Amino acid sequence: MTEQEVWDMVQSYAYAAELVLRAGFDGVEIHGANGWQIQQFFSAATNLRHDYWGGSLEKRMRFPLAIVDAIDEMRRKHHRPDFIIGYRFSPEEPGEQGITMKEMLALVDALLEKPLQYLHISLWDFYKKVRRGADTNLTRMQVVHDRINGRLPFFGSGNLYTADDMLKAYQTGWVESVSIGKSIMLNPNLVDLIENGREAEIQTTFDWDNADFYHTNSVLFWS
DSSP, X not given: OOHHHHHHHHHHHHHHHHHHHHTTOSEEEEEEOTTSHHHHHHOTTXXXXXXXXXXXXXXXXXXXXXXXXXXXXXXXXXXXXXXXXXXXXXXXXXXXXXXXXXXXXXXXXXXXXXXXXXXXXXOSSTTOBOOSSSOTTSBHHHHHHHHHTTSSOEEEOSSOOSHHHHHHHHTTSSOSEEEESHHHHHOTTHHHHHHTTOGGGOOOSOOGGGGGGOOOOOOEEEO
């Protein structure tokens, strides 16, 4: 991508958010996690550019921050300060050039200066400990929570399937809300099961003989 093509991509994110706003949704979550495009720009393992968009940590942060700014500008154009903007990120990567916790905390600091309504960390394991770049005796969730220090609501996910899993994670005090992905995809009726005391029916693995049951692909925020 040329430098201009990257700017065009930033505006594409803003246009997508505008369509969501015009469709009547309450907000958007910027997907800067799980190895997708935004994370690829932030990571030195995948961003090999040596221009405005890559090289130093500061330059690798420009793409995600520009997307936040562009969506906020769109929100202000429509006079919709109530339109929610969240940001989802994955905290670390393996490999010598992969994202470290130190680098991720630098991005968190920068995001805290932006007009966001919440931050959302995406983990495979809610209790996974830091790999490098911070105290490896602490969980990633705890380290990021302490860095945010109450300045924004903080959501977290990671292998939380049952109501007890969700409650235990919430009671750590590391997040204001736990987010549920895999469990609600495996259990489209998850809320109904929990509300009606049918937790024993919650599935934690995919049933290939009942594939038609999985008719939704959504994320539940539990707080």
